[in-house]
Amino acid sequence: MPEPMDSHVDLASLPKDERLARMRHSAAHVLAEAMLDLMPDAELGIGPPIDTGFYYDFRLPRSLVPEDLEWLENRMRESVAGKHPYQMESITKPEAVERWKDQPFKLDLLSELEEGNVTQCTHAGFTDLCRGGHVNNTGEIGAFKLTSIAGAYWRGSEKNPQLQRVYGALFETPEELAGYEHQLEEARRRDHRRIGRELEIFDVYEEIGPGHIVWLPNGATIRRELSRWIEDLEIERGYQHVHTPVVGKAELYKISGHYYHFQNEMYPPMERDEEEYFLRPMNCPHHIMIFRSGLHSYRELPMRIAELGDMHRWEKSGALTGMSRVRIMTLNDAHIFCADTEMVEQEVEGVLRLMEEVYRSLGLTKYSYRLSKWDPDDKEKYADNPPMWEKGEDLLRRVLQRVGLDFYEAVGEAAFYGPKIDVEFETAAGKAEALVTVQVDFHLPNQFDLEYVGEDGERHQPIMVHRGIISTMERMVALLIEEYEGNFPLWLAPVQAVVIPIADRHINYANEVAARLRKEKLRVNVDARNERMNGKIRDAQLKKVPYMLVVGDREAEAQAAAVRVRGGGDMGAKPVEEITALLVSQRDSKALEPHVFPERSA
RNA sequence: GCCCGGGUGGCGCAACUGGCAGCGCAACCGAUUUGUAAUCGGUAGGUUAGGGGUUCGAGUCCCCUCUCGGGCUCCA
Numbered sequence: 001m002p003e004p005m006d007s008h009v010d011l012a013s014l015p016k017d018e019r020l021a022r023m024r025h026s027a028a029h030v031l032a033e034a035m036l037d038l039m040p041d042a043e044l045g046i047g048p049p050i051d052t053g054f055y056y057d058f059r060l061p062r063s064l065v066p067e068d069l070e071w072l073e074n075r076m077r078e079s080v081a082g083k084h085p086y087q088m089e090s091i092t093k094p095e096a097v098e099r100w101k102d103q104p105f106k107l108d109l110l111s112e113l114e115e116g117n118v119t120q121c122t123h124a125g126f127t128d129l130c131r132g133g134h135v136n137n138t139g140e141i142g143a144f145k146l147t148s149i150a151g152a153y154w155r156g157s158e159k160n161p162q163l164q165r166v167y168g169a170l171f172e173t174p175e176e177l178a179g180y181e182h183q184l185e186e187a188r189r190r191d192h193r194r195i196g197r198e199l200e201i202f203d204v205y206e207e208i209g210p211g212h213i214v215w216l217p218n219g220a221t222i223r224r225e226l227s228r229w230i231e232d233l234e235i236e237r238g239y240q241h242v243h244t245p246v247v248g249k250a251e252l253y254k255i256s257g258h259y260y261h262f263q264n265e266m267y268p269p270m271e272r273d274e275e276e277y278f279l280r281p282m283n284c285p286h287h288i289m290i291f292r293s294g295l296h297s298y299r300e301l302p303m304r305i306a307e308l309g310d311m312h313r314w315e316k317s318g319a320l321t322g323m324s325r326v327r328i329m330t331l332n333d334a335h336i337f338c339a340d341t342e343m344v345e346q347e348v349e350g351v352l353r354l355m356e357e358v359y360r361s362l363g364l365t366k367y368s369y370r371l372s373k374w375d376p377d378d379k380e381k382y383a384d385n386p387p388m389w390e391k392g393e394d395l396l397r398r399v400l401q402r403v404g405l406d407f408y409e410a411v412g413e414a415a416f417y418g419p420k421i422d423v424e425f426e427t428a429a430g431k432a433e434a435l436v437t438v439q440v441d442f443h444l445p446n447q448f449d450l451e452y453v454g455e456d457g458e459r460h461q462p463i464m465v466h467r468g469i470i471s472t473m474e475r476m477v478a479l480l481i482e483e484y485e486g487n488f489p490l491w492l493a494p495v496q497a498v499v500i501p502i503a504d505r506h507i508n509y510a511n512e513v514a515a516r517l518r519k520e521k522l523r524v525n526v527d528a529r530n531e532r533m534n535g536k537i538r539d540a541q542l543k544k545v546p547y548m549l550v551v552g553d554r555e556a557e558a559q560a561a562a563v564r565v566r567g568g569g570d571m572g573a574k575p576v577e578e579i580t581a582l583l584v585s586q587r588d589s590k591a592l593e594p595h596v597f598p599e600r601s602a
Numbered sequence: 603g604c605c606c607g608g609g610u611g612g613c614g615c616a617a618c619u620g621g622c623a624g625c626g627c628a629a630c631c632g633a634u635u636u637g638u639a640a641u642c643g644g645u646a647g648g649u650u651a652g653g654g655g656u657u658c659g660a661g662u663c664c665c666c667u668c669u670c671g672g673g674c675u676c677c678a
Contacts, residue, residue: 259661
């Protein structure tokens with residue numbers, strides 16, 4: 001039964017989300033109206049609301065240029081000023097097919113609709129095929145701004161034609177729109193690519209190649225601390241760390257299946273002595289070889305094989321982004337060989353608990369768990385083995401519930417060999433990025449004919465769990481840079497303190513203070529440059545060094561240093577012993593200090 | 603990979619319609635010896651990402667390549 005076609009909507013009575021969605025969707029109509037004015041031959045795609053506004057996809061006779069956005073925006077404002085009402089009407093499907101015969105994408109949409117009536121919406125003489133959900137007239141669409149032009153495939157598939165997408169930001173009030181723009185600016189300020197350069201954490205060189213990042217000394221220090229920490233945590237929990245080569249023969253990947261399913265994401269093969277070698281795209285096959293090299297008893301299980309393993313993936317050039325999307329990366333990887341599903345549940349539980357502990361230590365809070373399931377309709381990507389998938393998915397769901405974690409489920413997100421739990425973190429730009437996965441795998445043990453001897457003396461096939469905790473070093477450090485805004489907690493800070501002599505005659509004492517701190521393995525520099533104290537403080541502040549230790553005549557006399565905390569003021573002189581003890585305790589407790597989260601400290 | 607937009611000393615930027623490549627910071631040298639976010643003066647540094655073309659003349663216009671950014675697709 002069709003909705004009343006011209007009912008007035010009381011916007012104020014709607015929940016804000018609903019109201020915004022209506023405004024944004026209505027604005028997309030106005031954009032399409034403007035576009036038809038600019039290019040009457042434009043073919044219309046779709047124009048939905050999104051989190052921060054709206055977009056509309058078009059196939060156009062020519063490429064849009066930035067000046068077009070300005071023109072379109074002005075044209076939209078005219079329509080807004082006209083306060084044109086939105087009017088819905090219901091027509092039969094055959095009528096619709098006739099009405100939209102010149103709009104191939106609309107016909108494509110119609111072809112998927114059930115028989116019966118469809119609705120369309122008209123304002124200011126512009127009609128769009130539409131399910132509904134508008135404001136009353138164009139005067140009510142709120143504060144908006146066209147933001148960018150992008151390419152987008154029709155219905156999200158690379159196989160379909162690419163359309164031109166125009167994005168707009170839209171909020172209820174100009175103040176909220178300004179707030180959003182301010183937020184974008186804030187995100188740019190936190191961007192790991194910007195801070196990574198300023199703090200000399202990483203770099204890329206054209207001669208080394210895109211996606212091949214170089215960890216500079218500061219970045220290498222952060223990475224070393226993280227690596228040691230996570231390895232220790234894993235060793236405490238019964239993981240055995242190994243080192244395996246980054247190359248494998250084609251044979252290995254033929255067995256694993258990567259040769260057939262994954263080759264376009266691998267670096268091309270290297271040929272020598274009539275053999276094909278590959279840079280490995282993942283570590284699992286190497287770890288499996290270790291397990292397979294001997295006959296194992298059920299008493300040895302679970303066997304947890306771990307490695308900070310280097311992997312190589314030929315990511316599409318357009319996908320590369322700073323440190324967070326690279327071609328060569330180091331994964332905090334482990335493969336746990338389990339006797340049965342019961343053991344898998346226990347192990348996955350242990351993994352989830354370790355994750356919670358690690359993220360708490362790092363101060364990370366903006367993440368969520370996703371149960372990633374297969375898509376029974378995608379026969380190309382997934383083995384057609386419904387019982388295997390269901391078994392794995394049920395198991396992961398049970399563990400998530402038992403550990404008491406919030407999670408959501410997503411179809412078609414599984415790996416080709418098994419379902420997984422993904423942990424998605426929110427980046428500075430507000431996007432969800434999967435950093436970590438836990439996967440249950442019945443497939444590879446089968447491919448490699450893995451077995452162990454059970455309590456009954458018979459041979460059984462183990463089940464594998466693939467898991468990461470802190471993701472790739474690259475992605476985790478990118479995330480931490482953005483989270484902390486470069487203000488690393490003391491234990492991770494590349495330089496933990498800088499000693500600042502007030503005049504040249506204090507340099508000897510400054511070196512003495514530094515030496516005393518270094519005895520405790522603290523990372524300390526002395527700023528002996530011929531600069532004023534103020535300038536040195538400013539530089540240390542900009543380099544986000546946690547502690548500045550100013551030394552002059554008074555301090556040298558008292559065997560002390562005047563302590564200044566990053567982001568804070570002068571805390572007065574303290575004995576060097578006291579300062580050492582403070583820093584050591586802060587470091588060893590991995591305290592989120594000083595001022596790791598600037599916005600959370602007044 | 604695809605669509606759009608960029609690439610100018612180490613970094614951030616400037617150079618109107620084609621007409622002498624400039625500024626700030628950093629670096630280096632000198633002076634200064636400083637008490638909690640920038641001391642003063644000087645010097646050096648660029649084949650304007652690379653290649654080709656148009657032109658009397660190209661950072662600027664055209665073509666190709668590389669690379670970066672925003673999207674799409676993909677993904678840790």
